[in-house]
Amino acid sequence: MKAIIAPSLLSGDFAILAEECNRMLDLGADYLHMDVMDGHFVDNLTLGAPIIKSLRKHTKGFLDCHLMVSEPEKWVDDFVEAGADSYCFHFEATKDPESIIRKLNKTKTGAAISIKPKTNVEVLKPILDNKELKLNHILIMTVEPGFGGQKFMQDMMPKVKYLRENYPELNIQVDGGLDEGNVKVAAESGANIIVAGSSIFKSDDPKRTISLMRQAVNNSQ
Numbered sequence: 436m437k438a439i440i441a442p443s444l445l446s447g448d449f450a451i452l453a454e455e456c457n458r459m460l461d462l463g464a465d466y467l468h469m470d471v472m473d474g475h476f477v478d479n480l481t482l483g484a485p486i487i488k489s490l491r492k493h494t495k496g497f498l499d500c501h502l503m504v505s506e507p508e509k510w511v512d513d514f515v516e517a518g519a520d521s522y523c524f525h526f527e528a529t530k531d532p533e534s535i536i537r538k539l540n541k542t543k544t545g546a547a548i549s550i551k552p553k554t555n556v557e558v559l560k561p562i563l564d565n566k567e568l569k570l571n572h573i574l575i576m577t578v579e580p581g582f583g584g585q586k587f588m589q590d591m592m593p594k595v596k597y598l599r600e601n602y603p604e605l606n607i608q609v610d611g612g613l614d615e616g617n618v619k620v621a622a623e624s625g626a627n628i629i630v631a632g633s634s635i636f637k638s639d640d641p642k643r644t645i646s647l648m649r650q651a652v653n654n655s656q
C-alpha cells in the first residue's frame with residue numbers, strides 16, 4: 436500500500452494555518468490532517484466547517500478531516516460544502532454509520548471511519564464487508580482522542596494487523612503518539628497512513644522526520 440504521511444495540524448500554529456499546511460506540503464506531506472473537536476465527543480475544542488472552508492481557498496493539499504464530534508450526521512452537509520477531500524467520523528459517535536458513508540459516497544468527498552482505543556475492531560466488519568460502501572481509509576486511534584502529545588498505545592497494533600490480514604487493499608491510518616521510533620511497529624503491523632503531530636512539528640528537521648516515516652512504511656512491505 437502507498438505510504439501516506441499526514442502531519443496533524445493540531446500541533447501547528449492555528450493563527451497561520453494555511454501557511455502551516457503549505458509548509459508541510461513543501462516538506463513532503465501527502466495529507467493534511469485536520470482535527471475537528473466539538474468539546475462534547477472529546478474534551479477539547481478546535482475548529483469547524485467555516486475554517487475548513489476558508490482553508491480550502493489557500494491550499495491545494497489533501498485535507499483529511501478527523502471529525503471528533505457527536506452525531507456527525509448533523510454536520511456532514513456543512514463539511515461537504517466546506518470542500519475537504521475526506522471526512523473521517525467516529526463509529527462511537529453515531530447510531531447509523533452506514534447512512535453517513537452512503538451520503539458521502541454520493542459526493543466526491545472521501546469517507547472514513549475511526550475507532551477509539553476501547554472499541555473492538557470487529558465492529559467495523561459489517562461496514563467493510565459491504566461492497567456498496569466506499570471508504571478512503573479506516574483510522575485506528577493509538578491514543579484516546581482529544582489531545583496531541585500523548586503516548587503511542589502499541590497494544591492497538593493487533594487491530595491494525597487484523598485489518599491488514601482481512602482487508603489487504605484497505606488504507607489503514609494510525610493516529611496518536613507516532614514518532615520516528617514507533618512508526619516501524621505501526622508500519623510492520625500494516626498501517627500505511629501515518630498521522631503525526633508533535634513529532635513532526637517539534638522535529639529539528641521535519642522534512643527528515645516525514646521522510647523516515649515514509650521509509651518505514653515502504654520498508655515494511
Ligand SMILES: O=C(CO)[C@H](O)[C@H](O)COP(=O)(O)O
Nearest residue numbers: 443580581583584612632633
Ligand atoms: O487526533 C488527534 C488527537 O485526538 C491528533 O491527530 C493526534 O493526537 C496527533 O498528535 P500527536 O502526534 O502529537 O499525538
